[in-house]
Amino acid sequence: xxxxxxxxxxxxxxxxxxxxxxxxxxxxxxxxxxxxxxxxxxxxxxxxxxxxxxxxxxxxxxxxxxxxxxxxxxxxxxxxxxxxxxxxxxxxxxxxxxxxxxxxxxxxxxxxxxxxxxxxxxxxxxxxxxxxxxxxxxxxxxxxxxxxxxxxxxxxxxxxxxxxxxxxxxxxxxxxxxxxxxxxxxxxxxxxxxxxxxxxxxxxxxxxxxxxxxxxxxxxxxxxxxxxxxxxxxxxxxxxxxxxxxxxx
Numbered sequence: 001x002x003x004x005x006x007x008x009x010x011x012x013x014x015x016x017x018x019x020x021x022x023x024x025x026x027x028x029x030x031x032x033x034x035x036x037x038x039x040x041x042x043x044x045x046x047x048x049x050x051x052x053x054x055x056x057x058x059x060x061x062x063x064x065x066x067x068x069x070x071x072x073x074x075x076x077x078x079x080x081x082x083x084x085x086x087x088x089x090x091x092x093x094x095x096x097x098x099x100x101x102x103x104x105x106x107x108x109x110x111x112x113x114x115x116x117x118x119x120x121x122x123x124x125x126x127x128x129x130x131x132x133x134x135x136x137x138x139x140x141x142x143x144x145x146x147x148x149x150x151x152x153x154x155x156x157x158x159x160x161x162x163x164x165x166x167x168x169x170x171x172x173x174x175x176x177x178x179x180x181x182x183x184x185x186x187x188x189x190x191x192x193x194x195x196x197x198x199x200x201x202x203x204x205x206x207x208x209x210x211x212x213x214x215x216x217x218x219x220x221x222x223x224x225x226x227x228x229x230x231x232x233x234x235x236x237x238x239x240x241x242x243x244x245x246x247x248x249x
């Protein structure tokens with residue numbers, strides 16, 4: 001069973017200028033699937049619809065038309081509270097700006113999704129310890145996010161995304177605010193959870209170097225899928241192919 005099946009996906013926005021109401025077509029009938037354990041990158045120039053697509057896939061935003069099946073279930077028929085349940089329990093989100101709460105410790109930030117689910121304290125602390133050890137941040141558990149570097153914050157955010165054992169991770173420019181060294185640590189962490197934890201990842205990125213870690217790239221242009229690129233196992237060759245295709249957009 002596919003993790004995601006997207007059919008004829010359309011997202012339009014209404015824009016009012018004076019007395020005129022215009023409809024802006026952002027996503028124009030997309031069709032694709034994401035299989036278990038895939039690491040899929042979404043690329044395209046600014047305004048191509050990348051972030052809109054990720055928000056619709058994550059059920060943060062609703063499509064205008066078309067269907068999205070998530071783990072075999074058509075999400076278009078679901079109510080708001082059912083969508084919220086899926087977002088909390090089955091999808092892990094990693095954002096460019098981390099979205100950590102400075103008033104909470106690192107450990108409390110990590111277990112926040114489990115707190116919302118009413119999980120037992122001992123279970124939460126065991127899970128936090130497990131992921132902190134996996135991503136080498138156990139020494140940071142009692143600190144607050146404002147004491148951390150950007151790379152450390154993003155690793156905390158990745159642990160928080162994993163804490164409920166989701167079926168899919170959605171990452172929006174996860175290395176966008178990081179220097180190259182921290183970015184490498186974060187993309188290595190994402191690659192590890194894909195390969196070792198078997199997690200399906202869909203990642204929006206503008207960075208060809210980060211995209212070269214993906215198994216497949218979906219190239220968007222003006223709200224349509226222009227092309228799909230597949231990683232044949234040679235990362236350097238895939239990186240060069242991505243750069244060439246991005247230059248042609």
